[in-house]
Amino acid sequence: MGGVSDFRTSVAFRSAERWLNEKRFPDDIDAILSRSNGSPNQSNLRDFLPGRVKRWALDEGPIPVFLANDARAGAAVALINKVLERSVFYAVPGLGRAVAPRAGLVVSLGTAAGSSKRPHEICIGNVSGLTDETGWDEDTVDEQGHFQRPLCVRIDSSAGHQATFDQVVHEFGHALGLGDHFPGFAEPDGAPAVDYAFWAALVRLYQLSPGDEYAA
Ligand SMILES: [Zn+2]
Numbered sequence: 001m002g003g004v005s006d007f008r009t010s011v012a013f014r015s016a017e018r019w020l021n022e023k024r025f026p027d028d029i030d031a032i033l034s035r036s037n038g039s040p041n042q043s044n045l046r047d048f049l050p051g052r053v054k055r056w057a058l059d060e061g062p063i064p065v066f067l068a069n070d071a072r073a074g075a076a077v078a079l080i081n082k083v084l085e086r087s088v089f090y091a092v093p094g095l096g097r098a099v100a101p102r103a104g105l106v107v108s109l110g111t112a113a114g115s116s117k118r119p120h121e122i123c124i125g126n127v128s129g130l131t132d133e134t135g136w137d138e139d140t141v142d143e144q145g146h147f148q149r150p151l152c153v154r155i156d157s158s159a160g161h162q163a164t165f166d167q168v169v170h171e172f173g174h175a176l177g178l179g180d181h182f183p184g185f186a187e188p189d190g191a192p193a194v195d196y197a198f199w200a201a202l203v204r205l206y207q208l209s210p211g212d213e214y215a216a
Pocket of ligand 1: 170181186197
C-alpha cells in the first residue's frame with residue numbers, strides 16, 4: 001500500500017520523529033525564519049512580501065495538493081501533516097497537472113529546473129509557477145496567505161535523475177514558505193536536505209500569522 005513508514009530510514013522521517021519526541025525549538029529559531037522566510041536572498045521568495053511572514057492560510061480548509069500518484073509526495077504531505085499536528089494538506093491522488101486546479105499545490109514529475117546561477121548542478125527539485133519552470137509568481141498567494149493560483153512542486157529531472165524522499169520533503173518546505181537554506185535545511189552543501197531544525201522552523205512558521213512583520 002505504501003505510506004510514510006516506507007521511508008522510515010530516511011533522515012526526514014527520523015528527524016521528524018525526534019521533533020515529535022522533543023519539540024525543542026533552537027534558540028535562534030526566529031532569526032532563522034526572519035532570514036529564510038522574511039528576507040531571503042537566494043530563493044524565489046526574495047521579492048515576495050519582503051520582511052513579512054509568508055505562510056499560507058488554513059482558515060478556509062487545508063491546501064489541496066495534487067500528488068501525481070507519487071509515493072514520495074504522498075508520504076511527504078502525510079509526514080508534514082503529522083508534524084504540524086493539523087491537516088495542512090488535502091491530498092488529491094493522481095492526475096497532477098491534467099487537472100489544472102484553480103489554486104493549491106501541483107506535483108510535477110520530471111520537470112525540475114535549476115537556477116541559471118548554478119547551471120552545472122543537476123536539479124532534482126524546485127518550486128515554481130505552472131508555466132514558468134523556475135520563477136515564483138508574486139501573486140500566487142495574497143497577503144493573508146490565500147492561494148490565488150497553483151504552485152508547482154517539481155521533482156526529478158527530465159534526464160531521469162530521481163529525488164530522494166528527503167529532497168521531496170525539502171521541496172514541500174519551500175512550497176510552504178521556507179526560502180533560503182539554513183543548517184538543517186540543506187546547509188552547508190552536502191548536509192541532509194532536511195533535518196531537525198527544518199521541522200522546528202516549519203512548526204514555528206505555522207504558529208506565526210500570515211503578513212506579520214518580522215522584527216528588524
Ligand atoms: Zn532548497
